[in-house]
Amino acid sequence: MKRLGISVYPMHASLEDNLKYIELASKYGFKRIFTCLLSVEGDKENILKEFKETIAFANIKGMEVIADVSPRIFEELNISYNDLSFFKEIGAYGIRLDMGFSGLEESMMTYNPEGLFIELNMSNGTRYIENIMSYKPNIEKILGCHNFYPHRYSGLSYEHFIKCSKQFKDLGIRTAAFISSQAANFGPWPVNEGLCTLEKHREMNIVTQAKHLFAIDLIDDVIIANAFASEEELKALSEINKDILTMKVELAEGIPEVERKIVLEELHFNRGDLSEYLIRSTQSRVKYKGHKFIPFNTPDIKRGDILIDTSLYGHYAGELQIALKDMKNYGKTNVVGRIVKEEELLIDYIEGWQKFKFELS
Secondary structure, eight states: OOEEEEEOOTTTSOHHHHHHHHHHHHHTTOOEEEEESTTOOSOHHHHHHHHHHHHHHHHHTTOEEEEEEOHHHHHHTTOBTTBOHHHHHTTOSEEEESSOOSSHHHHHHTTOTTOOEEEEEOOSOSSHHHHHHHTOOOGGGEEEEOOOBOSTTOSBOHHHHHHHHHHHHTTTOEEEEEEOOSSOOBOSSSOOSOOBSBGGGTTSOHHHHHHHHHHHTSOSEEEEOSBOOOHHHHHHHHTSOSSSEEEEEEEOTTOOHHHHHHHHHSOEEOOSSOOSSEEEEOHHHHHTTTOOOOOSOOOOBOTTEEEEEOGGGGGGTTOEEEESSOBOOOSSEEEEEEEOGGGGGGGGGOOTTOEEEEEEO
């Protein structure tokens, strides 16, 4: 099951504001909370006081809180990797190790009697997870989560992101990555130029960021890194179909009713015999066999265009396609709409037999 999450920073916002944000996110079905102990200064009692009430409220709302920590924080709080009761005491679901130990310590932590999950940093691209696995951890208690990057141009490249994500996903480990709200204005650090995992997401619409991560199919949990996202953003994210790639479209002017129904009401899937030019959804030509598909809009084709073949194409009539490349139109294919520009990248993730849908922008 794919899930959504938010981030809260008790030392950077008032308790009242954090609780309101948790309440709002809970209303829209968000299930995860990231919080950060890395930027916290103060003694153990102060940290307990600041975090405990926030986490308790999140738990009441059925949300799982994972706290980001490092070996330095363990030392400052006088916590041993053999005794994680401090984190259980503040109500955490688990801890995220921003910087790890030697591998043996992480393995030992996965057997903690408190039942806490141990979340590992996914972004470094080393053999870190393989090293931990060599120490025979309880893999059922391991999670993976990428970093976020507040400095512009410092986020992960797409290629590195894929490599790192596969290292964890291939082991069956639940994974997470961060997206950035355009409405939020702070995170755990003074620098705040957006808080995303992938650099290419920094200026993107938050919904497109999430759809992209879900479409890649290597990330289970998508978490908003900065605070506070707007209610409009939370609502829009909650409406994403996490199971079927659903792309926003603009329809051509004067589109006939049957063509409109094919685009918006059918569950499509790509044929298994893949074309480098087209994504082909053929069930509509079976359903509407015998219907007269008349040419009404046949300009040359651009990548991202949604196409339906006319009856001039014989038994192909009614077949829906998505253009993967620019092509000449020979007058037999209607351009019935197009995927909105910001979501055009999603068509690269439609594999053979994969299901997809469209919705009006």
